[in-house]
Amino acid sequence: MSDQTASRPRRGPYAKSARRQAEIVASAASVFSARGYRGGSLREIAKQLDLSLTAVVHHFPSKSDLLVAVLESADSAHADSFQTDRRNEGVAYAVLQFVRRNIDRPEMLRLLALMAAESSASDHPAHEWFRRRYELTIATLADDIRQDQEQGRISNPRDPYSIAESLVAVWDGLQLQWLIDPNRDLVAAMTAALKDLLEP
Amino acid sequence: MSDQTASRPRRGPYAKSARRQAEIVASAASVFSARGYRGGSLREIAKQLDLSLTAVVHHFPSKSDLLVAVLESADSAHADSFQTDRRNEGVAYAVLQFVRRNIDRPEMLRLLALMAAESSASDHPAHEWFRRRYELTIATLADDIRQDQEQGRISNPRDPYSIAESLVAVWDGLQLQWLIDPNRDLVAAMTAALKDLLEP
Incomplete structure (x- = not known):
């Protein structure tokens, strides 16, 4: 919501990156929903998307960064x-x-x-x-x-x-x-x- | 609450067993409270009390039996x-x-x-x-x-x-x-x- 460009249609690598982030947030939401925050792991979130752990950490350095993104998305x-x-x-x-x-x-x-x-x-x-x-x-x-x-x-x-x-x-x-x-x-x-x- | 004898003072092996059960329920409450039900394990609950897993399972055959005992105790x-x-x-x-x-x-x-x-x-x-x-x-x-x-x-x-x-x-x-x-x-x-x- 704080990112002014979020509503503009995106193309190229930026669009791909935003799509990937949204996928990771959706996967994290389903994992946290099933196991709680403490029971969920970045590894499982990555696995659901067939991604490497490194790819997830590239977008969200820590599990708590990802949690805040999930909450912002659910709440807004x-x-x-x-x-x-x-x-x-x-x-x-x-x-x-x-x-x-x-x-x-x-x-x-x-x-x-x-x-x-x-x-x-x-x-x-x-x-x-x-x-x-x-x-x-x-x-x-x-x-x-x-x-x-x-x-x-x-x-x-x-x-x-x-x-x-x-x-x-x-x-x-x-x-x-x-x-x-x-x-x-x-x-x-x-x-x-x-x-x-x-x-x- | 449904056990009519629960309020009578107990002695001997029965008293010991009731005390042990109450200890297990209290330990389970603290573990589930910290990790959620799904994140908590019988092993950790046993460890907190310096008990073997077998000793816990003797009183509560499954984790869900123990959860119900915790909820009944908290709710009553x-x-x-x-x-x-x-x-x-x-x-x-x-x-x-x-x-x-x-x-x-x-x-x-x-x-x-x-x-x-x-x-x-x-x-x-x-x-x-x-x-x-x-x-x-x-x-x-x-x-x-x-x-x-x-x-x-x-x-x-x-x-x-x-x-x-x-x-x-x-x-x-x-x-x-x-x-x-x-x-x-x-x-x-x-x-x-x-x-x-x-x-x-």
Whole structure:
């Protein structure tokens, strides 16, 4: 996302290198998802792609560099749509649309849930990434909620930061319930939770 | 919990065997917590206790038997106090007391969070255990909430099952936020979430 050139079509060796990087990130996502970060190895990620370990290390010098690339890729999907939806229709609508889009990628949600739980140990290489991710997500959402309160879109008058913490929490928790039991209706559960949290 | 004799003081070989089992469960909890279930091995669990692999397998024939024992032990702590608090003071009070008691055992909460995320893969040995745990927890809590609604302790008139799903979710999610960043005030966040969910 920070690479301005990422969205331009690429040709030649650069395009090939970007494609290779994306393949390595996808392979790492599937390995970390199956074995956890600590159980996964660069060797296995390379093997899945029929690459040498050296070829992987050329793109990602360490396993933790690769983990951060995987997390950035999983986390950034649909982020722009969320902001557009939020501006146009408010937080409740944007969150529900986000949940609807995410239902198509349970493996990515599973990976994020697993990495978040693993990373709660303070010596985990993604510990700081998740700490800052929650800090930033909650602070941004609190601002969005404050604006919705001012515009009369959210009738709950309580502290926007607390509401944002609860909203992020209920979202993580309902996703976990649904990942464990896909027969649950995640959209219906999230709709009910949003009513309780935002429209008392 | 299902062993009626478990609370009686034991002497002789039985006491020794029960103590040994409890030691193995504690060692397994620390190994699974550090490496995940898949990354942990019976060999490492035995080594931590200076036991042979055969001695561990004598008590727990397989790694998944041991995992279930670890989960039962982590999950059953404080369960009786919760039911007493709930009957006497209602769901909101019981949940807050439960959270306060759990703050002293972050390692157990970390383990449960990690195992829940891992177990969302349908081939994980704890998959069915977690699916039923959520099913049962939410159904029981929905009954409790219905009773609190009837007794006027909970003013939110919406569907008790949906409220129970949201409450379990917000609880998992706030715990995760606090495990990742212990500077967060889990009790304050849970108090605010309970207000929003139960007392609109």
